[in-house]
Amino acid sequence: MADTPILLRERQYHQLKAVLARLRMDSAARVVFLVDKDGQEIASQGEIGTLDTTSLASLAAGNVAATGGMAQLIGEKEFPTLSHEGERESIHISVIGRLLLIVVFDERSSLGLVKLRSKQVSQQLSALIDEIAQADFGDEDSPFAEITDADIDSLFK
Amino acid sequence: MTFINYASREINCKIVYYGPGLCGKTTNLQHIFEATAPQARGKLISLATETDRTLFFDFMPLELGTVRGFKTRFHLYTVPGQVFYDASRKLILKGVDGVVFVADSQEERMDANVESLYNLEENLQAQGYDLMKLPYVLQLNKRDLPNVVPVAELTAELGRKQEPVVEAVASTGAGVFDTLKAVAKQVLTELRKS
Numbered sequence: 001m002a003d004t005p006i007l008l009r010e011r012q013y014h015q016l017k018a019v020l021a022r023l024r025m026d027s028a029a030r031v032v033f034l035v036d037k038d039g040q041e042i043a044s045q046g047e048i049g050t051l052d053t054t055s056l057a058s059l060a061a062g063n064v065a066a067t068g069g070m071a072q073l074i075g076e077k078e079f080p081t082l083s084h085e086g087e088r089e090s091i092h093i094s095v096i097g098r099l100l101l102i103v104v105f106d107e108r109s110s111l112g113l114v115k116l117r118s119k120q121v122s123q124q125l126s127a128l129i130d131e132i133a134q135a136d137f138g139d140e141d142s143p144f145a146e147i148t149d150a151d152i153d154s155l156f157k
Numbered sequence: 158m159t160f161i162n163y164a165s166r167e168i169n170c171k172i173v174y175y176g177p178g179l180c181g182k183t184t185n186l187q188h189i190f191e192a193t194a195p196q197a198r199g200k201l202i203s204l205a206t207e208t209d210r211t212l213f214f215d216f217m218p219l220e221l222g223t224v225r226g227f228k229t230r231f232h233l234y235t236v237p238g239q240v241f242y243d244a245s246r247k248l249i250l251k252g253v254d255g256v257v258f259v260a261d262s263q264e265e266r267m268d269a270n271v272e273s274l275y276n277l278e279e280n281l282q283a284q285g286y287d288l289m290k291l292p293y294v295l296q297l298n299k300r301d302l303p304n305v306v307p308v309a310e311l312t313a314e315l316g317r318k319q320e321p322v323v324e325a326v327a328s329t330g331a332g333v334f335d336t337l338k339a340v341a342k343q344v345l346t347e348l349r350k351s
Binding site: 054 | 158159160161162163164165168169171199200202204213214216218221222224225227229232244245247248249251252334338341342345346348349
């Protein structure tokens, strides 16, 4: 397999949420969330309401993957940030290692402010992400080591 | 790539439906969408052309239930089948946990099946995966049509590693959930190993 699973501990999850909460406040954003490059949502903060964050995460990852593909065709490694500005709502995406930081904002904020604040937290997020990637669960009992065929079958009843 | 969140007690896995153009990948997802309770699934997102051909991917999150206190959520994706969308197909395979190859059983689509399967192996390799080690199911779709190749012949031609082979008619839903179950079971079994 090319990838190892991402294992997110409760403490790390709350640390990520705290960084996102501060970023959301500092950038006057509506919603801030973190997803991995494969489109899986990791943590979010803000006025989620009826916003379909699962679909948004998948489409944002597709968006970054597609523009990353274009970057490589013109000799760039990747485009580290993407912005989409709408009439009222806008989206800013920053690539931080294997994760994407997505900020959804409206007229209460501005692209300049969101860019600045996203950049300011990217180092901190990057350090947290490294810690998550290096986490060693070797000595702990995996909750899945004991999964039985009956457990799996029960999902399809 | 599986994502396990101990805080929200969730497991997320990615399954990709692969196969030649018009083999029924999107139809598989549409059936799952229609046959699943709304609280167990999210929206079905289709990035399609005006003529309903998949342009980038279809996506649907599906919650199957709880295993050992963890909610299991599968993210189902399809790739665009048409040959010239290869760049998109490569991107969608990133982070995949399991693959379903949807073969079109009609005689005249045999070459397209072979080409697409070869393309899958090549694109998996480019992402650092080996089909032989990946959870994988072969679905023989469109079994209701008159000009289909016999199952034994299709399996001999397209089978790679004693993978589960499921006969299906995705337009009526026959075999669709059996396919999903077969691949999901392998993905969860992999988790046990790791």
